[in-house]
Amino acid sequence: MSYPLYLTKPQNSKRIVVLGAPRVGKTSILRRYMIDGFVEEYKPTSEDFLRKLFRIRGESYQIDILDASRERDFPAKRRLSILTGDIFLLVFSLDDRSSFEEVCALRKEILAAKSKLIRSTVPEHCAQPQVPLVVCANKVDLQESEREITKAEILQALGDDCAYFETSAKESTNLEQVFETLAKRGGLPTETGPSQHRKVSLRSYQAMRSGRVAGRGKQVSDRDVPCGTLYPLARRPSFTTDLRQVIGPHTTRKPGKGLEKCYIQ
Numbered sequence: 001m002s003y004p005l006y007l008t009k010p011q012n013s014k015r016i017v018v019l020g021a022p023r024v025g026k027t028s029i030l031r032r033y034m035i036d037g038f039v040e041e042y043k044p045t046s047e048d049f050l051r052k053l054f055r056i057r058g059e060s061y062q063i064d065i066l067d068a069s070r071e072r073d074f075p076a077k078r079r080l081s082i083l084t085g086d087i088f089l090l091v092f093s094l095d096d097r098s099s100f101e102e103v104c105a106l107r108k109e110i111l112a113a114k115s116k117l118i119r120s121t122v123p124e125h126c127a128q129p130q131v132p133l134v135v136c137a138n139k140v141d142l143q144e145s146e147r148e149i150t151k152a153e154i155l156q157a158l159g160d161d162c163a164y165f166e167t168s169a170k171e172s173t174n175l176e177q178v179f180e181t182l183a184k185r186g187g188l189p190t191e192t193g194p195s196q197h198r199k200v201s202l203r204s205y206q207a208m209r210s211g212r213v214a215g216r217g218k219q220v221s222d223r224d225v226p227c228g229t230l231y232p233l234a235r236r237p238s239f240t241t242d243l244r245q246v247i248g249p250h251t252t253r254k255p256g257k258g259l260e261k262c263y264i265q
Contacts, residue, residue, distance in 0.1 A: 012061045013061070013063075013064075014186055014188060015084060016066070016089060017081055017088050018066065018068065019078075019088065019089075019091075021093075023093070024138055025139060026069060032172065033194055048066065048070055048236070050065045050230070051231040052229070053230075053231050055226070058224065061188065061192065079109070080243060080246065082113045082114070083246045084246060088132065089134050089182060090135045091136045094139050094140060094142060095147060104158070133185070134165065136164075136178055137164070138168065140173055141173065151166070196226060197228045198228070205227065
């Protein structure tokens with residue numbers, strides 16, 4: 001089966017939801033993940049939704065990045081973003097204890113929401129869901145005296161099963177490990193990491209998918225080399241679309257009864 005130029009197989013399309021308090025370094029981390037020094041001018045449609053397209057080992061992949069931090073004061077919207085997310089990156093700053101406490105609360109909310117979603121799909125399933133989730137403690141480059149939370153406190157609060165990294169967006173410390181873990185836990189190729197693929201223009205990506213060099217009509221000799229490009233026309237699906245995605249497959253209807261409600265709040 002062939003797929004249109006910007007469409008991918010459902011299993012190759014993932015949404016990463018990023019959550020955390022303001023001013024903890026999320027934007028810098030996402031810029032490194034999406035661009036990583038690629039110089040092509042890029043002006044996203046909105047600051048909170050980005051899309052990157054990949055061509056890896058003959059397969060097309062699409063990764064959507066949703067920074068849901070603006071929804072921190074809108075619980076219903078935040079919960080909907082959580083329910084439609086596939087992979088989660090939670091970010092706090094080591095010089096801000098309240099940002100760590102917020103991440104702990106968000107992690108519990110994500111696990112609880114995903115657990116309810118699984119139970120609504122498979123009622124007899126009672127186990128804790130295996131949610132692809134990574135916690136990032138940013139600003140590890142700060143002086144020790146500026147640090148408000150110790151590593152021991154963090155590990156005790158998060159538990160041994162949580163993927164946790166101390167990073168510096170400023171110095172790129174441990175970011176490669178974060179991106180690699182996001183890929184592994186989310187079922188994506190490691191080549192989606194920023195240093196593992198060639199950064200190409202959208203036009204070159206189009207040619208790569210069609211198997212021809214842009215403007216020359218020749219076969220691409222290195223089409224098997226992993227590559228990725230930003231898709232500048234990406235827009236976040238409407239909340240109505242996201243809501244339909246949540247309640248559609250998981251809503252059952254009995255004879256003589258209306259559709260069951262899906263509580264977002």
